[in-house]
Every structure is written in C-alpha cells, then in structure tokens.
Amino acid sequence: MTQATSSYTDDIAIRVRGLKKSFGSFHIHNGIDLDIPVGKVTYIMGGSGCGKSLLLKQIMGFISPDVGTIDIFGERMDATNFQKLKHIRRHLGILFQNGALFDSLSVYDNVAFSLKERLDLSKSETDARVESLLKSVGLAMVHATKAPSELSGGQRKRVALARAVAMKPKIMMYDEPTTGLDPVTTMMVTNLIRDISEEHKLTTIVISHDTHVVFSVAENIAFLKDGKVRYVGPPRGVFEVEDADVEEFFVLETRYKEEKK
Amino acid sequence: MAGMKQIHRRGHIFLQQFDFIGVQSLTVITFSAIFIGAVMAFQTYIPLHQFGMESFLGPSVGIALTRELAPVFCGIMVAGRAGAAIAAEIATMRVTEQIDAMEALGTDPHDYIMAPRILAGTLVLPLLCIYFILIGCFAGWAIGTLVLECDGAVYWQQLGWAVDFTDVWQGLAKAVIFGFFVSSLGCFYGYNAGNSAESVGVATNKAVVATILLILFSDYILTAYLPYDPSNLILH
Ligand SMILES: Nc1ncnc2c1ncn2[C@@H]1O[C@H](COP(=O)(O)OP(=O)(O)O)[C@@H](O)[C@H]1O
Ligand SMILES: [Mg+2]
Numbered sequence: 001m002t003q004a005t006s007s008y009t010d011d012i013a014i015r016v017r018g019l020k021k022s023f024g025s026f027h028i029h030n031g032i033d034l035d036i037p038v039g040k041v042t043y044i045m046g047g048s049g050c051g052k053s054l055l056l057k058q059i060m061g062f063i064s065p066d067v068g069t070i071d072i073f074g075e076r077m078d079a080t081n082f083q084k085l086k087h088i089r090r091h092l093g094i095l096f097q098n099g100a101l102f103d104s105l106s107v108y109d110n111v112a113f114s115l116k117e118r119l120d121l122s123k124s125e126t127d128a129r130v131e132s133l134l135k136s137v138g139l140a141m142v143h144a145t146k147a148p149s150e151l152s153g154g155q156r157k158r159v160a161l162a163r164a165v166a167m168k169p170k171i172m173m174y175d176e177p178t179t180g181l182d183p184v185t186t187m188m189v190t191n192l193i194r195d196i197s198e199e200h201k202l203t204t205i206v207i208s209h210d211t212h213v214v215f216s217v218a219e220n221i222a223f224l225k226d227g228k229v230r231y232v233g234p235p236r237g238v239f240e241v242e243d244a245d246v247e248e249f250f251v252l253e254t255r256y257k258e259e260k261k
Numbered sequence: 262m263a264g265m266k267q268i269h270r271r272g273h274i275f276l277q278q279f280d281f282i283g284v285q286s287l288t289v290i291t292f293s294a295i296f297i298g299a300v301m302a303f304q305t306y307i308p309l310h311q312f313g314m315e316s317f318l319g320p321s322v323g324i325a326l327t328r329e330l331a332p333v334f335c336g337i338m339v340a341g342r343a344g345a346a347i348a349a350e351i352a353t354m355r356v357t358e359q360i361d362a363m364e365a366l367g368t369d370p371h372d373y374i375m376a377p378r379i380l381a382g383t384l385v386l387p388l389l390c391i392y393f394i395l396i397g398c399f400a401g402w403a404i405g406t407l408v409l410e411c412d413g414a415v416y417w418q419q420l421g422w423a424v425d426f427t428d429v430w431q432g433l434a435k436a437v438i439f440g441f442f443v444s445s446l447g448c449f450y451g452y453n454a455g456n457s458a459e460s461v462g463v464a465t466n467k468a469v470v471a472t473i474l475l476i477l478f479s480d481y482i483l484t485a486y487l488p489y490d491p492s493n494l495i496l497h
Contacts, residue, residue, distance in 0.1 A: 062361055062364065082369075094361075094365045097358070100358040103357075113366055114368070116266065117367065117368045120264055160362075163366070164366075
C-alpha cells in the first residue's frame with residue numbers, strides 16, 4: 001500500500017510492474033512493465049494468443065498474476081479481496097469482444113443494469129439516463145424494448161458500450177472491438193470509441209491487432225511479444241525502433257493490408 | 262449496498278425461477294407420478310395377494326411414495342429438466358463473458374444469478390414432492406380399484422392410517438435436500454464451465470450426472486440415518 005502510494009503519479013492511470021503469468025508450462029507473460037497514461041487512447045497490440053486479453057483480465061481482477069503488481073490510480077489490485085476489488089472496479093469499464101449483453105434482459109435493462117443495481121433512481125430518472133446513454137452511442141430509444149438477439153453485431157456493441165459507461169468509469173477497456181467487423185462498421189466503432197473517450201474524458205485501452213486503424217486513433221501504442229512489452233510510445237515511433245519483431249508486425253501488417261485493398 | 266430495490270430485483274428472479282423449476286415441471290411430474298403410482302400398485306399387489314393382505318395396498322403404495330419414490334423421482338426429473346437448463350444457461354453466460362461482464366459492472370453473480378435459483382430449487386421441490394405423492398396415491402387407487410378389484414374405501418382408509426407425520430417429514434426433508442442439490446450443482450457446473458465451444462454441453466452433462474448420483478447416494482444415507490420411530494412401521 002505504502003509502496004503503491006509513493007510510486008503513484010497523477011498522469012498514470014494503470015501501472016503494471018513485473019507481471020508474470022503461466023498456465024502449466026505455458027509462460028504467457030514474462031515480466032510486463034507498462035504505464036497507461038491518464039486521458040489518452042492506448043492501443044495494446046500483438047499477435048493472436050500473446051496474452052492481450054489475459055492482461056485485461058488481470059487488470060479487471062478476474063485472474064491473479066503469478067508475480068507482479070497492478071496499481072489502478074495508485075490502488076493495488078488484489079483479486080482475492082472482494083471488497084477492495086469492488087471498490088477499484090468502479091473506475092473500470094470493459095467492452096467484451098461480442099458485447100456480452102445479458103441475453104435474458106432487454107436492451108433497456110442491459111443499459112440500466114448497473115443503474116438499477118447500484119443507484120436508487122426513480123423510473124423517470126432511469127428512463128432519462130438510458131435514453132441519453134443510448135443516444136451517446138448513436139441508438140434511438142425505439143431499440144430499448146428489443147432483445148439482444150434482435151440486434152446486429154454493431155448495434156450490440158453500441159448497447160454494451162452504453163451499459164459499460166453508465167456508471168461513468170474513468171478507464172474504459174475494449175477487447176478487440178473491431179475484430180470480425182466489416183470495414184465500414186470498423187470505422188464506425190473506432191470513431192465511436194474516440195468520441196466516447198472525448199465525451200467522458202476517459203482513459204482508454206483498446207486491444208487490437210488491426211494495424212490499419214491504429215495510426216488514426218491511437219495516442220499511445222504498446223506492443224506485446226513473447227510475454228513482454230517490446231514497444232511503448234507514440235504510434236509513429238514504431239517505424240523508428242530497431243526491433244525486427246516490431247517492424248515485422250507493424251510494417252508488414254500495414255503493407256499487407258494495403259496490398260489487399 | 263443491497264437496498265430494497267436490489268432485494269426486490271432478486272425477488273423477481275426468484276419468482277421467475279420458482280415458476281420455471283416448479284410450475285413448468287408440473288406436466289413431467291404429473292406423468293411420472295401416475296406411472297410410478299400405477300406400477301407400485303401392480304408390483305406390491307403380487308406379494309400382498311399371496312398372503313391375502315390386499316387391504317395393505319394403500320399403505321404400501323402410500324409409504325413407498327412418501328418416503329422414497331416421490332422425493333427421489335422429483336429430484337431426478339427436476340435435475341434432468343431444470344438442473345440441466347440452469348447449468349446450460351449459466352455456462353452460456355460464462356462462455357459469452359456475461360458473467361465477467363456482470364462482475365465488471367459491480368454485481369456479484371453469486372447473489373444475482375445463483376442465490377435466487379438455489380433458493381427457488383430448494384423451496385419448490387418439497388411442494389412438487391407433495392403433489393407427486395397425491396397424484397401417485399390416486400394412480401395407485403385407480404389401478405387398485407379398476408384393475409385389481411380392491412376396495413377403494415379400504416385403500417384410502419388404510420393408507421391414511423399408515424402414512425403418518427414421520428413419513429411425510431422424512432419425504433419432505435429429502436425433497437428439500439435434493440432440491441438444494443439440483444439447483445446448486447446446476448449453478449456450480451454452469452459457473453465453473455470452461456470457455457470453449459463445447460463447455461456448455463460438458464457442464465450440462467456433468468451437472469445432471471453428478472446431481473443424480475448425489476441424490477441416490479444421499480438418499481441411502483438419509484434413509485439409513487434419518488431418525489424415525491420404528492413403531493410407526495406398518496408391518497410392526
Ligand atoms: N484461463 C486460462 N486458462 C488457461 N489458459 C489460458 C487462460 N486464459 C488464457 N490462456 C492462454 O493464454 C494465452 C493468451 O490468451 P489471450 O490473452 O486470450 O490471447 P490474446 O492475445 O489473443 O487475447 C493463450 O494461449 C490462451 O490459451
Ligand atoms: Mg483476446
């Protein structure tokens with residue numbers, strides 16, 4: 001606790017130090033050090049299976065690291081202490097890959113979920129909040145009574161985003177928000193992430209392996225490979241470092257995408 | 262944090278589950294009870310007839326149903342229907358990250374998803390059990406009078422005399438325990454499902470098999486060790 005407080009600076013939202021995680025003989029993280037700056041959009045990139053989602057799960061406290069620490073606004077994450085976990089998670093919002101909307105609830109009840117669970121609002125106050133949340137992700141109230149199964153993939157993500165920001169988290173995390181979407185929807189979701197970040201003044205973390213959109217939106221990039229952070233810094237910097245893996249991932253991926261067009 | 266509104270929300274889920282586990286099992290339970298009661302009447306009639314004790318048909322059907330068959334069959338039928346459905350539903354929530362999403366939103370799935378289901382399962386099974394006993398006894402009576410030509414009045418009179426409070430409370434105690442097993446194992450295997458494509462099927466399977474085995478095993482333990490007064494036994 002004391003250590004966490006002393007090393008905490010105002011411009012760091014999440015501080016990861018010496019993170020290691022293995023499953024059996026698979027060493028996924030081999031000592032990750034990473035600072036997520038406050039108020040910026042950070043993209044975490046890397047090949048499939050390199051442990052990007054796992055990193056988010058550890059930040060959320062769903063999974064404990066074997067070694068290492070995670071501090072969120074100076075508070076030490078501890079997945080075994082439920083009261084503390086709950087307290088820290090108020091800062092965190094997350095958008096899962098497929099939205100993870102509650103199947104059994106309507107769009108309205110999904111968006112209102114944490115409002116109803118954690119606040120004592122009247123029906124009309126809740127209605128008003130749900131309406132403005134849906135509006136902020138570009139959805140009209142007519143969708144409110146629908147079931148998640150009646151929505152398109154893009155709409156589901158919007159609803160999930162509205163649900164995630166309902167309690168005004170300070171940090172929003174997105175796990176592969178554009179994977180599997182067509183180019184138009186990808187642009188739409190990417191812009192939405194940027195708009196929401198600006199509107200709510202969020203610290204944003206996006207997991208992606210889509211190098212194409214990164215350069216237009218990211219303010220900060222962290223590249224993972226072999227369980228370590230191999231690059232962290234502004235997007236343009238990836239072309240300047242002398243690391244064959246970084247070059248391969250960003251340059252070749254980008255060139256490949258360009259050729260495909 | 263758990264204000265009145267939040268408790269009310271969980272109460273609503275409890276009622277939904279009460280309806281799903283209980284009310285919607287009534288058809289299955291009705292048919293099971295009819296067949297079990299009818300078979301019991303046929304089977305026990307054979308030795309009773311050999312000894313000229315046809316008047317004991319009511320007691321043998323009634324006691325077997327009350328102490329044993331109703332709780333065990335209700336447990337097994339509800340495990341197959343509702344326990345499997347609970348496991349599949351929660352495993353699906355696990356696979357599609359709905360459980361993680363709920364935790365991320367600051368709501369504990371244990372109290373939002375599991376507690377109402379476990380409570381509903383535990384409370385609804387004894388009620389289904391009472392219903393099973395009644396239907397089963399009527400089925401036994403129908404076979405006894407229509408097919409086996411026993412005296413219907415004697416059937417009820419002897420049954421009412423033989424089946425006493427001890428039998429009923431033992432049957433219902435079993436039903437409560439089996440109801441707890443069905444719903445809590447459904448929740449357990451669903452919650453701890455893996456996150457691959459086949460996890461839902463695996464979780465459902467495990468929940469049903471484990472529940473039925475646990476019901477049969479604990480039925481033996483309960484039958485052997487639940488206290489009862491031997492003077493209440495009909496053959497005394
Ligand atoms: N709960 C878990 N149990 C076992 N292995 C896991 C678990 N979570 C992740 N892994 C493994 O860790 C590796 C990284 O997973 P993940 O973080 O999902 O990759 P990605 O970077 O594609 O998001 C994978 O090989 C995966 O199989
Ligand atoms: Mg992933």
